[in-house]
Amino acid sequence: MIIASNVTKKFGKLTALNNVSLTCNRGECIALVGPNGSGKTTIIKSILGMVVPDSGFITFNGNNILHDWHYRNHIGYMPQIGRYPDNMTIGDVIEMMKDIRSDAISLDDDLIVSFGIPDLYNKRMRTLSGGTRQKVSACLAFLFNPSVLILDEPTAGLDPVSSEIFKEKIISEKNKGKLILITSHVLSELDELVTQLVYMQDGQLLFHKTIDQLCFDTGEKKLTKAVASVMGQSKITSFGL
Amino acid sequence: MLFYTLFLLVTTFSVFSLDENPAKGLLSMLNIILLIVPLVSIMFSTIYLYNSAEFIELLVSQPLKRKTIWLSLFIGLSASFSFSLLIGIGLPIIIFQPNAIGAMLIGIGIILSNVFIAIAMLSSVKTRDKAKGIGFAILVWLYFTILFDGLVLFFLFQFADYPLDKIMIIISSFNPIDLSRILILLQLDVSAMMGYTGAIFKDFFGTSSGMIISFSILMFWVFFPVFFSIRNFNKKDL
Amino acid sequence: MKMICYILTLLICVDSFGANVLCVGKSKQFISITAAICSAKDGDTVIVYPGHYYEKNLIVNKKIYLKGIGYPVLDGQKKYEVVSVKANAVVVDGFKIIHSGVSSIEDLGGIKIYDSRDVVIKNNILEDTFFGIYTQYGKNCTIQNNELHANNLEEQQSGNGIHCWKSDSMKIIGNTITGHRDGIYFEFVTNSIIWRNTSFKNIRYGLHFMFSNNDAYIANLFTANGAGVAVMFSHGVKMYSNTFQENWGDASYGLLLKEISDSYIEGNVFNKNTSGIYMEGASRLLVKKNSFENNGWGMKIQASCMEIEVGNNNFIGNTFDVSTNGSLVLNTFNNNYWDKYDGYDLNKDRVGDIPYHPVSMYSMIVEKYPTAMILFRSFITALLDKTEKLIPSITPEGLKDNKPQMKRKF
Numbered sequence: 077m078i079i080a081s082n083v084t085k086k087f088g089k090l091t092a093l094n095n096v097s098l099t100c101n102r103g104e105c106i107a108l109v110g111p112n113g114s115g116k117t118t119i120i121k122s123i124l125g126m127v128v129p130d131s132g133f134i135t136f137n138g139n140n141i142l143h144d145w146h147y148r149n150h151i152g153y154m155p156q157i158g159r160y161p162d163n164m165t166i167g168d169v170i171e172m173m174k175d176i177r178s179d180a181i182s183l184d185d186d187l188i189v190s191f192g193i194p195d196l197y198n199k200r201m202r203t204l205s206g207g208t209r210q211k212v213s214a215c216l217a218f219l220f221n222p223s224v225l226i227l228d229e230p231t232a233g234l235d236p237v238s239s240e241i242f243k244e245k246i247i248s249e250k251n252k253g254k255l256i257l258i259t260s261h262v263l264s265e266l267d268e269l270v271t272q273l274v275y276m277q278d279g280q281l282l283f284h285k286t287i288d289q290l291c292f293d294t295g296e297k298k299l300t301k302a303v304a305s306v307m308g309q310s311k312i313t314s315f316g317l
Numbered sequence: 318m319l320f321y322t323l324f325l326l327v328t329t330f331s332v333f334s335l336d337e338n339p340a341k342g343l344l345s346m347l348n349i350i351l352l353i354v355p356l357v358s359i360m361f362s363t364i365y366l367y368n369s370a371e372f373i374e375l376l377v378s379q380p381l382k383r384k385t386i387w388l389s390l391f392i393g394l395s396a397s398f399s400f401s402l403l404i405g406i407g408l409p410i411i412i413f414q415p416n417a418i419g420a421m422l423i424g425i426g427i428i429l430s431n432v433f434i435a436i437a438m439l440s441s442v443k444t445r446d447k448a449k450g451i452g453f454a455i456l457v458w459l460y461f462t463i464l465f466d467g468l469v470l471f472f473l474f475q476f477a478d479y480p481l482d483k484i485m486i487i488i489s490s491f492n493p494i495d496l497s498r499i500l501i502l503l504q505l506d507v508s509a510m511m512g513y514t515g516a517i518f519k520d521f522f523g524t525s526s527g528m529i530i531s532f533s534i535l536m537f538w539v540f541f542p543v544f545f546s547i548r549n550f551n552k553k554d555l
Numbered sequence: 556m557k558m559i560c561y562i563l564t565l566l567i568c569v570d571s572f573g574a575n576v577l578c579v580g581k582s583k584q585f586i587s588i589t590a591a592i593c594s595a596k597d598g599d600t601v602i603v604y605p606g607h608y609y610e611k612n613l614i615v616n617k618k619i620y621l622k623g624i625g626y627p628v629l630d631g632q633k634k635y636e637v638v639s640v641k642a643n644a645v646v647v648d649g650f651k652i653i654h655s656g657v658s659s660i661e662d663l664g665g666i667k668i669y670d671s672r673d674v675v676i677k678n679n680i681l682e683d684t685f686f687g688i689y690t691q692y693g694k695n696c697t698i699q700n701n702e703l704h705a706n707n708l709e710e711q712q713s714g715n716g717i718h719c720w721k722s723d724s725m726k727i728i729g730n731t732i733t734g735h736r737d738g739i740y741f742e743f744v745t746n747s748i749i750w751r752n753t754s755f756k757n758i759r760y761g762l763h764f765m766f767s768n769n770d771a772y773i774a775n776l777f778t779a780n781g782a783g784v785a786v787m788f789s790h791g792v793k794m795y796s797n798t799f800q801e802n803w804g805d806a807s808y809g810l811l812l813k814e815i816s817d818s819y820i821e822g823n824v825f826n827k828n829t830s831g832i833y834m835e836g837a838s839r840l841l842v843k844k845n846s847f848e849n850n851g852w853g854m855k856i857q858a859s860c861m862e863i864e865v866g867n868n869n870f871i872g873n874t875f876d877v878s879t880n881g882s883l884v885l886n887t888f889n890n891n892y893w894d895k896y897d898g899y900d901l902n903k904d905r906v907g908d909i910p911y912h913p914v915s916m917y918s919m920i921v922e923k924y925p926t927a928m929i930l931f932r933s934f935i936t937a938l939l940d941k942t943e944k945l946i947p948s949i950t951p952e953g954l955k956d957n958k959p960q961m962k963r964k965f
Contacts, residue, residue: 087554124378127554148380155378159371176379341872344932352934466935473924481926489929498933518929 077101077224077255078123083132085118092118093129094279100257102223105250107266108259109303110276116259117156119276120226123257124153149179152222156229158213160201166212167197173216180220187215190241207233214242218249225249225256231265243269263300270299275306321357321398325349325405333413343418346406347501350426351494354402356458358430362394362437363454367447374555387550391438391543398430418504425497428535432493433458435542442549465492482517493538496531580604588613588621588629595619597642603627603650616641623649626680631655636663637684644673655684662714664689665703668696676701686714687735693722698730705734710758715740719747727752737763738780745769752776760785761802764792772797782806783828787813794819800826808833809850812840820845830855831873834863843867844965852878852918861885869963870894870913874931877913877954880922884953888913892960900961911959914950916943 078100085093093115100106108116121127123134125141125148133140136147160169170188174180188194191211201209210233217225225246231239246269250256260266273290275282283306287299296302332345366373369390376386406426410419436457444450469488473481489495503522521527577591577599578584585591589610591601597618605625612635615621619642627650631637634656638647652665665684668674672694679701681687687703690696698717707713716732718740719725725747731754732738738754738761741747749772754761761777762784764770769791776798777784783802786792792815799809809828810820814836823845825831831850832842835857846869847853853873856863858881866889870876876893890906898907917936920927930936943950 085554121555126374126377128552145380145382148378151378151380153375153378155371155375157371158375159369160375161369161372173379176376176381347932462934463938466930466933469930470920470927470935473927477924477926485926485929495929495933498931499929502932 078134078136080119080122080134081132083119083122083129083134085122085127085129091279093122095132096276096279096281097132098274098281098284100255102255103250103253104272105246105256105258105270106272106274107263107270108257108274108276109261109263109266110282114276115279116276117228118279120228120257120259124148124151124226149177149220150222151224151226152217152220154213154217154225154227154230156232158209160209160212162200162202164201165198166193166201166204169201169212170197170216170219173219177220182221184218184221185215187211187218187242187245190245191215191238205233207235207238210234211238218245223254225254227256227258229260230258231260231262239265263303267299273299273303275303321361322401322405325401326408328353329406329409333409343414343422343505346410346422347498347505350406350422350429350501351498352462354426354429355433355461355494358398358433359437359454359458360451361398362434363441363451365394366390366437366441367450370555377555383551384547387438387442387547388543391434394434394438395431398434399427402426402430418501421501421504425501425535428532428539429493429497432535432538432542435539435546439542439546439549442546442553461492461494466495469495486518486521490531490534493535496535500528500531574598574600576600576602578602578604579608581606592617592619592621610637611635612639613637614639614641615645615647618642618644620646621648621650622646623651623679626651628653631663631665631684633657636661636667638666640666640668640671640674640676643671644675645671646675646677647679648675649678651680651682652684653682655686657685657712659711662686662689662718664714664718667691668693672696675699680704684714686718687716687732688718689714690719690722690725693719693725695724695726696722697726697728699726699728701730703730703732703735707734707736707758710736713758715763716754716757719744723747726750733757737761738777739763741765741767741770743767747771748773750774753778755779757781761799762786764789768792771795776800777802777809779803780807783808783811785811785813786815786818787811788815790816790818792818794821794823796822798824798826799828799831800824802828804829812837815840824848825850825853833857834860836860838862840864841866845869846871846965847876848872851875853913855879856886857881858883863887864889866890867964868892869965871963875915875918875921878918878922879914879951879954882951884951886954888954888956890958890960891956892963893956894963896959896961898959905961907959907961910955910957912944912947912950912955914954915940916950919949 080096080098083093083096096119110116118127122129141147193215214230231242234242246256258266270287272286274284290302291297294302294305296305328349329346333342377383407423410423437454440453441450444453489499499518499522503519522531577595579588579591579601583604587610588603588608592615595601595617600620600622603623605627607628607630609630609632613629629637629650629652631654633654637652637655647666655665656663664686665681665688666676667689670692674693674696676688677699681701681703683705688698688701703716705713713736715737716735716739717727717730721743723745725744727739727749728751730752733756735757736759738757739749740763742765744767747770751774753776755778757780759781760783761780764786766788768789771793773795774797779801784799802809807829809825809831812834816838818840820840820842821844825847826849828850830852831847831854833855837860839862842863842865844867849872851874853870853876856877856879858879863886868891870891871894876895893911893913896907896911898909900907916939
């Protein structure tokens with residue numbers, strides 16, 4: 077569904093992405109993990125067209141995304157930090173988004189209901205806590221029933237109850253055959269969700285494996301442990317040992 | 318924005334009601350339009366653009382053309398500034414000076430706001446750093462209000478032996494504030510501008526074709542930065 | 556009705572004091588004025604009835620009262636001088652004089668007074684004349700309540716409205732002059748008065764004064780003349796209560812003074828001129844109680860002027876109040892009201908406590924570099940002026956009003 081081929085991006089001297097190739101398919105739930113500054117957000121932004129790669133290309137359903145914006149109709153994106161115009165109310169923001177994506181076929185307001193957002197409709201964005209904003213971002217990402225969901229650190233500010241609701245929502249969407257891309261630091265949260273894992277470091281994609289394969293390779297049963305062992309290995313490799 | 322409107326409204330009203338001579342009031346208005354309006358326009362727009370950077374980012378992730386997003390931002394800013402100006406300066410002018418000069422002041426004020434919003438858009442798309450961007454905006458304002466004229470004066474002193482009048486007309490079009498000032502002055506202070514050089518300026522700016530040219534140049538000052546900012550924004554990494 | 560007319564005419568034509576009355580008209584004693592003058596003797600009255608008269612050059616060489624009734628038209632057919640007065644104490648009253656000849660060699664006039672005294676030219680209308688009323692070697696002549704209207708567009712094609720040359724004790728009163736080269740022109744004219752005339756839209760000057768001493772002009776109105784009013788090379792000129800207004804343009808002045816001395820300028824109004832007063836080589840002038848309003852420059856005093864006393868004037872709404880081109884100042888300014896004065900009056904004696912410097916730095920710059928006008932009212936010029944106020948460097952330190960008034964005087 078999404079194919080990135082040999083994508084390279086440099087910000088000045090820093091190489092954010094170094095020849096990254098990635099293939100994502102329907103029904104997969106892919107976790108993007110890696111240390112800070114490894115290029116996770118950059119690859120997400122590249123897929124969203126917010127960052128234009130220096131070389132290489134990305135296709136969405138077989139079409140190059142460059143100079144084409146319609147493909148974003150099929151993507152729901154939840155940013156790391158959601159910032160909205162201060163003087164708008166939550167209702168305004170949701171209405172505005174509906175306005176922007178007026179050609180969405182069906183709306184999915186499960187999250188809006190289960191997060192209890194309608195009670196807060198008249199609250200202005202500047203009065204909201206980080207967690208509530210995160211909830212709004214999540215609602216917006218799922219609202220238009222997109223076939224691809226890109227979630228950047230989704231559970232960072234959420235309380236455990238909301239976090240649980242949210243995870244269930246992700247699982248149900250995955251089961252509907254959608255492609256889900258998640259970056260997160262909290263690996264334990266991803267445990268029950270993800271089917272595949274992409275590990276990035278220093279702008280390079282070190283490996284892309286299914287969870288089963290990974291557990292098999294590392295001999296661990298838990299994702300956390302598996303990744304930790306991989307990270308240990310990769311440190312060793314990067315030290316040349 | 319509301320504050321800006323109120324500020325304009327209060328100053329304009331006080332300027333007109335404090336001065337028994339309405340012509341003097343108009344001169345104070347001229348200063349407000351040539352100094353305050355560009356400053357507020359460029360500063361507010363720059364700060365607004367930086368503050369809504371994340372929101373712009375979010376919009377870019379939506380199925381929207383970047384050009385549409387950027388133009389909407391410009392139109393939003395431009396509409397709110399023009400509206401503020403219409404209320405803040407237009408209302409008192411309609412009460413105290415309902416004539417061609419008043420209309421000219423409002424028109425020029427609106428165009429100048431748009432010019433500086435456009436410049437703000439260009440500068441904020443060029444620099445990612447907020448502090449740098451705001452500093453640059455202040456510099457741009459300083460350049461157009463003082464430095465440019467200082468350079469012109471210096472140029473005049475250096476080349477005083479040459480006939481500079483025609484060149485001056487061209488040079489003035491490099492600074493939207495200068496151009497606006499001359500356009501308003503020709504309506505306002507005819508006596509002094511009617512001196513020898515004044516006559517030449519009047520011959521150019523006073524004729525309808527000269528007016529059309531100068532207004533086109535002012536419009537160019539709006540479109541040019543907006544156009545380039547769009548081009549930059551289309552390529553920008555967010 | 557006809558009978559009454561005849562009787563009336565007879566009554567008028569019968570002279571009871573020894574002098575005769577000669578009537579000119581279609582069905583009158585004389586058909587042409589020339590013929591009537593021919594038969595007249597000194598002291599007679601010639602009455603001209605309405606009609607269009609082609610007299611070629613009408614020469615009045617006897618002391619007669621030439622009276623027009625209902626503005627009879629004297630037509631010069633664009634060839635001749637219409638009326639030539641060549642005798643003393645002639646009165647020309649109530650004619651409409653049109654189409655004088657135009658010549659580049661002779662100064663053909665509508666009415667020309669040659670070498671005569673006590674001539675009175677009054678209540679005439681002059682249209683399309685080369686020179687209007689021309690006096691040479693006249694003495695104690697009166698030119699009163701005439702209307703002169705020419706519509707020439709070029710300076711070379713046009714003569715002056717009221718032109719006096721080498722004359723003395725002239726009285727120019729209540730005339731209206733427009734469209735001529737100079738409205739009123741004085742050269743070598745002494746002891747004369749110009750009073751309550753209106754001179755507007757003339758091609759060059761509204762009033763032009765050369766080598767004419769000890770004259771006065773009072774309560775005249777000069778509006779929108781090509782170059783305003785010029786008074787040059789004269790002394791003892793009194794200019795009282797005149798209005799100079801709307802003289803726009805590059806070389807246009809409300810009042811241009813050149814080589815003038817021992818003169819008075821009092822109670823005049825200068826409104827909306829490019830320069831209110833421009834003076835060059837003037838000395839010992841008293842400029843007081845005038846109003847300078849809405850001019851580009853209130854006064855331009857070149858450094859060649861000395862002992863000019865400027866006092867008790869109002870300077871209101873001028874772009875520049877005073878400008879000069881040098882640093883040496885031999886003139887004094889006192890007790891004027893300047894609307895740009897931003898000083899204070901702590902002891903409440905209605906006199907500002909700090910002196911006012913009417914010359915701004917920017918006006919000095921413009922004087923030197925006229926193109927700098929393009930920076931007019933820009934922020935930088937305001938900045939320059941403020942700096943100059945704190946640390947005077949270019950503007951003449953001596954040019955200041957030590958007693959600026961807090962309130963306008965009248």
